[in-house]
Amino acid sequence: MNYRQTTRILRSVLTHAVVILLGYVMIYPVLWMIASSLKENSEIFASASLIPRVPSFEAYVRGWKGVGGVSFATFFGNSFFYSTMATVGTLLSSSLVAYGFARIRFRGRAFWFTCMLLTMMLPYQIVMIPQYILFFKLGWVNTFAPLIVPTFFGQPFFIFLMIQFIRGIPLELDESAKIDGCSRFTTFRHIIFPLMSPALVTSAIFQFYWKWDDFLGPLLYLNRPVHYTVSLALRMFSDPTTSTDWAAIFAMGTLSLVPIFLIFMFFQRYLVEGITVSGLKG
């Protein structure tokens, strides 16, 4: 082994060591939460060790009982219902709108497109109060409607993502469909929509996972424990004044992350593409 090889190997080992060490620091809090969910309460704050003395799932049983007499089965059911419906709404409406913007030249298109881009920069706080008043007057508070219905009217971020994707689909497809006598809607429904599936999957992943994590929306509109989503329930569950069963809190916290981890594991490629293409927030 000559000098150059030695320094190269040394450098590689050193880089790996730095990356692993830093990675461990990054991931440690999450591992600690998972480990703590398997510990007894008395053990959690006695040592920083990640390995439970006697691993037990008792905290999961205690936590599952939930808050206010409502179990986490209900909260998970609510979260799944709300996130799925919002995702369906977003995909159906946003794909339609994206096709309109991407493929049809109509008067006022540039103007409305600019309007749409501008709304992406608006802070939610500016519409939060009037929207609440609107839904309050409609009698929709304490239902899932205020959280789901707006997603059926297109979401600018996803429309934008889909437009970018449609622009990559050859225009000849639309033209030959037109010659074959397809209407615009048939062309969209049978040709473009199926071809958009990578963009649809990317959007579905992001929308589901944002809605799953959403806290402010459910906090505003859902006030009864039977309606709580997992996020809301976790917050109530961990209220410092009512509970100190940290093992149970961490157990439910760990469970709440499971759907997100599963999505990440199965759709990593789409997620990474979605982030790098659109330059999303985190």
Add this chain to the structure above:
Amino acid sequence: MTSVTTRYPSRERRTRLRDTLEGYAFISPWLVGFFAFTFFPILASLYFAFTDYDLLSPPVFTGLSNFRALLRDDLFWKSLGVTFQYAFVSVPLRLAFALAVAMLLNMNLRFVGFYRAVYYIPSLIGGSVAVAVLWRRIFMKDGIVNMILGSLGIHSEVSWIGNPRTALLTLILLAAWQFGSSMLIFLAGLKQIPRSYYEAAHIDGANPFQRFIHITIPQLTPLIFFNLVMQLINGFTIFTQAYIVGGPSGDPMNSTLVYALQLYKKAFEFYQMGYASAMAWVLLLIIAVFTALIFKSSYLWVHYEAKEG
């Protein structure tokens, strides 16, 4: 013949009209939603900002009094200060971490996909309540941070979230910890920088630091610019993490009372919808000013490939 020439433009006009109708049909879901959930609400919010409104009785027009009250409100100023501190520390910190780690992972390493996933995980779950709850627990007096510091020989008896001087710091750390998305964007950007640039610089005798300053940074400025704008907006509107880590009242001693939290409290705890709307408009103006400043200044520091050619 004449019938053909006269029919032609009218047919064209007909198809154009048809395109317009169809275009509006396709975008109608968004258009309806835009008016119902964005445009009219913004107008309503502007109107409410000049009224007293408690949700139950009709709004009463009070002119500029909400804005005058705002200027005299200590909590408004406090929340503004906390938010500025949060945004102006956490955003640059996050971008710096993202860039540093992206450069580290851009080297030819084995298992780089696995490492990338590990670094991205905190961002993946960062918005969840579970992580915010965990964060709060970690920085308590008997939390894991003090435990680790203790094992390193630094004995600390402070509760990080209970101390007004360090509570905001825990929120900033939480944001900095979630640099994953920006890291992925920078990583994609780094891969697009032509290797020949570095080779040429190498031949010219540029050291790694010079190559970083004169090649890497300029090539990434469009991405830095975009991230800066989006994350600053996110930073100004942070809510969930503050609500859970610091508590709904921004404890201790309002040290984590971010702007969105104060606005939420005014609207949904005190039902001062007019006052809260005025706050929302101030927030919008602040964001608009900073976005405009970054856009204006971008000519000075954002490097676009096209300019060179």
